[in-house]
Amino acid sequence: MQPTPAEVARTLAAGRIAASAYVANRPGPYRTRHVSDPLGRVLLLVSVVDDLALALRPVPGTDDTALVLDVRDLPPAAGAPPLGRAWISGWATALDGAEARQAALDYAEVDPTGDLLDVGSRFVLYRFEPAEVRLERESETIHIDPAEYGAAEPDPLHHLERELLADLADHHQSEITDFVLRQLGEPAGPHREGPPPRVVRLDRYGFVVLLGTPGSRYRARLAFPRPVHDHADLVQLLHPVLWPARHARPERGRLNQGGPTVP
Missing domain, CATH: 3.20.180.10 (PNP-oxidase-like)
Incomplete structure (x- = not known):
């Protein structure tokens, strides 16, 4: 037995590895602070003065912004095979009120950073549900059904x-x-x-x-x-x-x- 592609992608996107974000119609890439919540939705913790906050502002008449999260595995030892590289696409929406409070709790389960206390003032939480998931491994690209990705569990030992x-x-x-x-x-x-x-x-x-x-x-x-x-x-x-x-x-x-x- 070994991890399925969906499990690998969930593991990479869990929030333990640094990632980059590509925002539609913006130069990028942008470094991100992120985790995945229990449903596999990506949460971005963004400073209000960060360039990513400006890039994520929706165009007039909309409330979300298209982006792609890029997470590349870093092998833990010399000679170790990489897990691959996950590309997760979706539309990010800024959260406030009860949604922001729940998202902060979900974020803290993975990364209990003190900056979560400043959500709503110095920081904003964005959330997006994956609409497309790809896993690159060696010379192949595997397309993963978003529902399968959401149902998978990240590896508890990673x-x-x-x-x-x-x-x-x-x-x-x-x-x-x-x-x-x-x-x-x-x-x-x-x-x-x-x-x-x-x-x-x-x-x-x-x-x-x-x-x-x-x-x-x-x-x-x-x-x-x-x-x-x-x-x-x-x-x-x-x-x-x-x-x-x-x-x-x-x-x-x-x-x-x-x-x-x-x-």
Whole structure:
């Protein structure tokens, strides 16, 4: 198992990665502060003195402005494959009153910035519902149905991914090496050529490992037996891998109570 294109796009647009906005009939691009609410709608937090605030002013006779949000993944480690680049199009509308207050609460769930206290004075919240969603990965462009995008969930580990990878490398490298080589049926021990396997990506469905020797590197994906719900669930699932002495010796291809396996 691995994330669907809709899940990847929702993860990228969740608000953990810096994005740019292109506004219709404006020069751009504009740097944005944004999150996605529980329905997948994009919330923009814009200073009233920012150039983006001027660009988002609707033309007379309308109350919204067409824009495209551009979010590009930043791989968390050397050799990690990028998730891709999401393009989300819609019409942004400035919020006020009860809508602005609810949007501020939704925004704070992802990014509890103190600037939300100044919404209505120094800052304005804009919201737009995606009308078109595209995901660029390598040489392909995937068009995602907006309803499918809205129903998808962002990955619960994405904002912790860099920290989790560093922890695995710093504190559990030998356990990860033994486990990965056992799963892939590769030889272990001091005579093995090349550097140890390195976990370079991690999501709710599994992780990606970089293996091989210089000049002959390849990646393998190991899947969890089920999607994880959060950080605590991940720790429980990986417990037999990271602390093998506390568990019975696993059979090849599986782990006691289900650790990662090669799909």
